[in-house]
Amino acid sequence: MSAPILAISRRTRRTPYTDRIEALGVKAYTVYNHMLLPTAFISPEEDYWHLRQHVQLWDVACERQVEINGPDAARLVQLMTPRNLSKVVVGQCAYAPLVDEKGGMINDPIILKLAEDRYWLSIADSDVLLWARGLAVGMGLDVAICEPDVSPLAVQGPKADDLMADVFGEDVRDIRFFRFKWLEFRGHPLLIARSGWSKQGGFEIYLDRSDMGEDLWDTIWEAGAQYEIRPGCPNLIERIEGALLSYGNDFTNDHNPLECGLGQYCDLDSEIDYLGKQALLAARDKGITRQFRGVSFEGEHCPSWRQAWPVLKGGQKVGEVMSVCRSPALDRNIAIAMMDKSAWEGGTEIEVETPEGRRRGMVCDLPFKVPPME
Amino acid sequence: MSAPILAISRRTRRTPYTDRIEALGVKAYTVYNHMLLPTAFISPEEDYWHLRQHVQLWDVACERQVEINGPDAARLVQLMTPRNLSKVVVGQCAYAPLVDEKGGMINDPIILKLAEDRYWLSIADSDVLLWARGLAVGMGLDVAICEPDVSPLAVQGPKADDLMADVFGEDVRDIRFFRFKWLEFRGHPLLIARSGWSKQGGFEIYLDRSDMGEDLWDTIWEAGAQYEIRPGCPNLIERIEGALLSYGNDFTNDHNPLECGLGQYCDLDSEIDYLGKQALLAARDKGITRQFRGVSFEGEHCPSWRQAWPVLKGGQKVGEVMSVCRSPALDRNIAIAMMDKSAWEGGTEIEVETPEGRRRGMVCDLPFKVPPME
Numbered sequence: 001m002s003a004p005i006l007a008i009s010r011r012t013r014r015t016p017y018t019d020r021i022e023a024l025g026v027k028a029y030t031v032y033n034h035m036l037l038p039t040a041f042i043s044p045e046e047d048y049w050h051l052r053q054h055v056q057l058w059d060v061a062c063e064r065q066v067e068i069n070g071p072d073a074a075r076l077v078q079l080m081t082p083r084n085l086s087k088v089v090v091g092q093c094a095y096a097p098l099v100d101e102k103g104g105m106i107n108d109p110i111i112l113k114l115a116e117d118r119y120w121l122s123i124a125d126s127d128v129l130l131w132a133r134g135l136a137v138g139m140g141l142d143v144a145i146c147e148p149d150v151s152p153l154a155v156q157g158p159k160a161d162d163l164m165a166d167v168f169g170e171d172v173r174d175i176r177f178f179r180f181k182w183l184e185f186r187g188h189p190l191l192i193a194r195s196g197w198s199k200q201g202g203f204e205i206y207l208d209r210s211d212m213g214e215d216l217w218d219t220i221w222e223a224g225a226q227y228e229i230r231p232g233c234p235n236l237i238e239r240i241e242g243a244l245l246s247y248g249n250d251f252t253n254d255h256n257p258l259e260c261g262l263g264q265y266c267d268l269d270s271e272i273d274y275l276g277k278q279a280l281l282a283a284r285d286k287g288i289t290r291q292f293r294g295v296s297f298e299g300e301h302c303p304s305w306r307q308a309w310p311v312l313k314g315g316q317k318v319g320e321v322m323s324v325c326r327s328p329a330l331d332r333n334i335a336i337a338m339m340d341k342s343a344w345e346g347g348t349e350i351e352v353e354t355p356e357g358r359r360r361g362m363v364c365d366l367p368f369k370v371p372p373m374e
Numbered sequence: 375m376s377a378p379i380l381a382i383s384r385r386t387r388r389t390p391y392t393d394r395i396e397a398l399g400v401k402a403y404t405v406y407n408h409m410l411l412p413t414a415f416i417s418p419e420e421d422y423w424h425l426r427q428h429v430q431l432w433d434v435a436c437e438r439q440v441e442i443n444g445p446d447a448a449r450l451v452q453l454m455t456p457r458n459l460s461k462v463v464v465g466q467c468a469y470a471p472l473v474d475e476k477g478g479m480i481n482d483p484i485i486l487k488l489a490e491d492r493y494w495l496s497i498a499d500s501d502v503l504l505w506a507r508g509l510a511v512g513m514g515l516d517v518a519i520c521e522p523d524v525s526p527l528a529v530q531g532p533k534a535d536d537l538m539a540d541v542f543g544e545d546v547r548d549i550r551f552f553r554f555k556w557l558e559f560r561g562h563p564l565l566i567a568r569s570g571w572s573k574q575g576g577f578e579i580y581l582d583r584s585d586m587g588e589d590l591w592d593t594i595w596e597a598g599a600q601y602e603i604r605p606g607c608p609n610l611i612e613r614i615e616g617a618l619l620s621y622g623n624d625f626t627n628d629h630n631p632l633e634c635g636l637g638q639y640c641d642l643d644s645e646i647d648y649l650g651k652q653a654l655l656a657a658r659d660k661g662i663t664r665q666f667r668g669v670s671f672e673g674e675h676c677p678s679w680r681q682a683w684p685v686l687k688g689g690q691k692v693g694e695v696m697s698v699c700r701s702p703a704l705d706r707n708i709a710i711a712m713m714d715k716s717a718w719e720g721g722t723e724i725e726v727e728t729p730e731g732r733r734r735g736m737v738c739d740l741p742f743k744v745p746p747m748e
Contacts, residue, residue, distance in 0.1 A: 006380035007402040007413035008680055010696065011499060011622030028381040031405035034499065034622060039381035101511050106504065125385060125408065127501035130480065134505045137475050137649065138512015248385030248408060275511065306382055322384065 012036055015061030016151050016213020020221075024231045032062035032125045038233040045328055047230075048237045051200055052329075052373050055159035056232030057220055060197070060204070061151035066109075066121040066128045070143040073117045076136060079274050081111070082257060084267035088113050093178040093193050097257040097265055098128065103279030104253040105260065106131055108245065110195060112180065112206075120206070122152065124247035149210050155220065156202035158373075159227040164203055166223045168192065172203070180206075185216060197234045199242035199367070237325045240334055243294070243366035250292065250322040250336050256283055259338070261292045261366070293344050294368055295321065295337040295352065297361025302326040302333045303354040310353040311337050318343035321352060329370045339363060386410055389435030390525050390587020394595075398605045406436035406499045412607040419702050421604075422611045425574055426703075426747050429533035430606030431594055434571070434578070435525035440483075440495040440502045444517040447491045450510060453648050455485070456631060458641035462487050467552040467567050471631040471639055472502065477653030478627040479634065480505055482619065484569060486554065486580075494580075496526065498621035523584050529594065530576035532747075533601040538577055540597045542566065546577070554580075559590060571608045573616035573741070611699045614708055617668070617740035624666065624696040624710050630657055633712070635666045635740070667718050668742055669695065669711040669726065671735025676700040676707045677728040684727040685711050692717035695726060703744045713737060 006012070006029045013035040021038050028040040038059055041047055050056065068077055078085050083096040090113050098106040098121075107128045109121040121128055133145050155164055164172045168183045172192060175181050180193035191206040207216055221229060245251060251260050258266065258280065268281055295311060302325055311319035319339035327334045335352070343350060348363040380386070380403045387409040395412050402414040412433055415421055424430065442451055452459050457470040464487050472480040472495075481502050483495040495502055507519050529538055538546045542557045546566060549555050554567035565580040581590055595603060619625060625634050632640065632654065642655055669685060676699055685693035693713035701708045709726070717724060722737040 003379040004396075004400050004403045004412075005377040007404045009404065009620075009623050010681065011620065012404060014680060022378075026378050028379045030381045030383065030386060038378075100507065127504050130501055131504035131508045133474065134508015134510075135512045136508075138509045246383075246385065249383055306388060307384065 006031070008036070015059055016207065016210040017059040017061060017153060017217050020214060020217045021059050021231055026231070033064045033123065035062040035064065037062040038231070040233070041231050044236050044325070047232055048235050048328065050228075050230055051157050051198060051232055051235055051238055053158065054228040054230070055155060055157035055163050055202075055224060056230055057217065057224065058154035058156060058196075058232050058234070060154045060234070063122050063152045064147055065150040065206070066123055066132055067119070067146050067148045068121070068132060068143055069118045069145070071117060072136075072141040072143045073119055076132065076141055076143055077111060077119050077121070078272060079135065080106075080132065082266040082268070082274050082277065082280060084270060084272050085111070086272065090115055091179055091181070093180060093195055095178070095265065097260070097262045098131075099257060099276040099280070100253070101275045101279070103256040103276040103283060105247065105251055105255050105257060106253065108247055108262075112191070112193070120150070126247065148208065150206050150208045151210060151213060153205045153207055153216060153220075154196045154202060155205070156196045156198045156232065157200050160202035163220065163224050163227050163229065164192075167220055175203070185219075186212065188212065197244055198238055199244070200238070236323070237327060240323055240325050240336055241327055241329065241368045241370050243292075243336065243368070245292070245336070246323065255338070256280060258283055258288050259291055289341045290319075290338050291341075291344055292366060293319075293337055293339040293346075294364040294366045295319075295335045295350065295361055296330070296332045296364060296368075297335070297352045297359040299333055299359050303356040311339065311343070312351045312353060312358070313343045313348065318350065327368065327370070330368065333359070333361075334368055336366065380405070382410070389433055390581065390584040391433040391435060391527060391591050394588060394591045395433050395605055400605070407438045407497065409436040409438065411436040412605070414607070415605050418610055418699070421606055422609050422702065424604055425531050425572060425606055425609055425612055427532065428602040428604070429529060429531035429537050429576075429598060430604050431591065431598065432528035432530055432570075432606050432608070434528045434608070437496050437526045438521055439524040439580070440497055440506055441493070441520050441522045442495070442506060442517055443492045443519070445491060446510075446515040446517045447493055450506065450515055450517055451485060451493050451495070452646060453509070454480075454506065456640040456642070456648050456651065456654060458644060458646050459485070460646065464489055465553055465555070467554060467569055469552070469639065471634070471636045472505075473631060473650040473654070474627070475649045475653070477630040477650040477657060479621065479625055479629050479631060480627065482621055482636070486565070486567070494522075494524070500621065522582065524580050524582045525584060525587060527579045527581055527590060527594075528570045528576060529579070530570045530572045530606065531574050534576035537594065537598050537601050537603065538566075541594055549577070559593075560586065562586065571618055572612055573618070574612070610697070611701060614697055614699050614710055615701055615703065615742045615744050617666075617710065617742070619666070619710070620697065625712075629712070630654060632657055632662050633665055663715045664693075664712050665715075665718055666740060667693075667711055667713040667720075668738040668740045669693075669709045669713075669724065669735055670704070670706045670738060670742075671709070671726045671733040673707055673733050677730040685713065685717070686725040686727060686732070687717045687722065692724065701742065701744070704742060707733070707735075708742055710740065
């Protein structure tokens with residue numbers, strides 16, 4: 001049987017760049033925030049090596065923005081995350097877990113502070129818009145919340161700085177990591193951040209005019225010819241090596257941010273107030289008993305992965321593989337696993353229960369240590 | 375270029391029936407409530423004719439349930455919908471628009487009243503779980519809200535009654551339209567409703583034990599052999615003919631229920647209180663200026679459809695095609711269109727701006743009048 005195609009309808013929304021990536025031969029999609037997200041062009045392996053050496057243009061319009069605007073905006077945004085936002089300045093991007101009143105993860109957006117009373121939450125795959133609006137309506141807050149016409153386009157890879165400087169001018173090089181500036185394109189200011197869902201460096205352009213999408217794509221594409229530009233997308237291999245977590249794959253509402261290794265983004269000791277604070281304090285006091293770790297395991301290839309695989313120690317289940325791939329750089333199968341405390345120490349010998357049988361392996365710290373490109 | 379495949383990961387959740395439908399050769403999926411929903415087996419046309427004559431088994435586990443439970447459950451559910459639920463009894467299914475404080479559609483679930491203080495909302499594709507929880511947290515309501523392990527399996531088509539009686543006993547025939555009963559399977563009670571997303575009759579089985587999914591599927595499948603059972607799925611052609619609306623395709627949060635033709639489910643004149651009531655009253659007073667209508671238009675085949683097409687009258691835009699297909703029963707192209715008042719009268723001559731050029735057509739009432747099977 002050939003793999004099922006994706007049935008596309010209005011509900012699986014197209015982006016300002018979809019026509020371009022289809023012309024360039026996108027091979028696979030997923031659906032993310034009710035929108036098309038490409039997942040493969042040549043192959044995950046080919047796309048991976050190219051990303052580490054050159055520069056790619058990614059249609060990540062599905063990173064939808066939840067705009068929160070108004071006198072109570074700062075209060076609502078702080079209420080939604082355990083990250084202390086009091087020192088975040090305008091022009092800054094802040095990665096932040098969102099949790100519910102029980103401490104369970106709702107999403108893990110990047111929060112962009114546009115003004116003291118205006119924020120974008122650049123979200124992973126869940127309807128944060130509804131969560132934020134439910135809270136605002138229920139509490140009677142003075143905020144306006146919407147999904148604006150903003151479609152991020154990412155430029156990722158080691159040649160991203162040179163390419164972006166060619167298109168937007170040398171100012172782009174001065175943008176610090178997780179900061180943004182407004183730079184002009186055809187006389188229209190675009191929010192450009194040094195960020196992106198890879199560890200190869202690069203930028204995200206928050207295009208706020210869909211009608212300019214193809215012009216923006218084409219301009220970067222043409223300027224990228226000399227840098228061997230290709231279309232790309234968040235790459236499974238690269239993101240597992242770099243331990244970039246994926247909501248819905250690695251963690252869900254059943255996990256709290258401490259279990260996700262996001263304790264550095266949880267202010268448990270100051271006076272700030274947010275949903276789930278008591279639950280997280282109680283979880284810390286009780287002690288965390290499971291947390292993400294890396295796992296590598298033997299075998300010539302990685303079995304196809306669609307569900308969590310048990311991790312075993314002495315025949316007992318001590319964890320679950322959440323995301324897995326073959327790392328061509330490490331020549332091993334590698335995984336992000338939620339491990340019990342009894343087996344989370346680096347070096348612990350384990351077995352992974354794959355659909356093709358048990359494979360011997362070992363626990364390690366995240367991210368994986370990948371040799372640099374020569 | 376061949377059509378892009380769907381990249382499946384843990385985030386695009388499998389259902390208790392996915393292994394079975396893959397073994398039966400599912401050709402296309404969409405993603406719905408972060409879960410796999412099959413969309414084609416043989417072809418939409420073949421699947422359509424079969425559905426109208428025989429019986430099909432549909433994996434609609436993606437119709438996830440939002441369970442609302444506790445002392446404030448009835449209050450919260452009523453707050454979320456303009457439908458007056460005061461006369462809905464335990465054992466009843468109530469189709470209900472959910473609207474926000476501005477009267478915009480959030481979803482259009484079937485509400486199942488399990489007990490006076492316990493409801494399931496069987497939802498279309500948006501995270502109603504987050505909306506309901508946001509409201510409950512914000513208002514401090516005494517409710518528990520979760521997504522239970524419930525995966526609907528639909529048995530649809532004219533032979534559904536006979537097949538279901540063979541499996542669950544003659545009692546199943548007595549279930550009235552949009553009512554449910556608990557009937558036993560392997561000693562376990564299953565909620566079975568006379569409902570489903572087709573106009574061909576049938577049932578939805580709300581399986582609440584994933585581990586029984588394949589046994590349930592296999593048992594119905596084997597009993598269905600004498601009824602020419604096939605795997606199926608919500609059918610684009612049949613649902614457009616029958617005017618079954620699809621959230622995200624036909625309407626979004628930009629539409630209110632009066633525009634969607636759901637006025638019969640909006641209690642605007644009693645004392646009941648719900649979100650958006652003032653907005654809907656204002657909309658009624660101002661007068662509705664757009665509403666869904668049928669449109670049929672000429673041409674030997676239906677161009678491929680991925681975005682809204684303008685509907686024109688005298689060269690001016692007077693509406694938008696939201697969903698469209700070729701109806702083999704009517705031998706015409708048919709569509710659900712959001713039409714301006716100036717052109718919504720049945721019989722109005724219009725043109726549809728398709729990707730293959732303008733096509734002449736006509737406005738008509740919904741649902742389409744389809745000749746019965748012989």
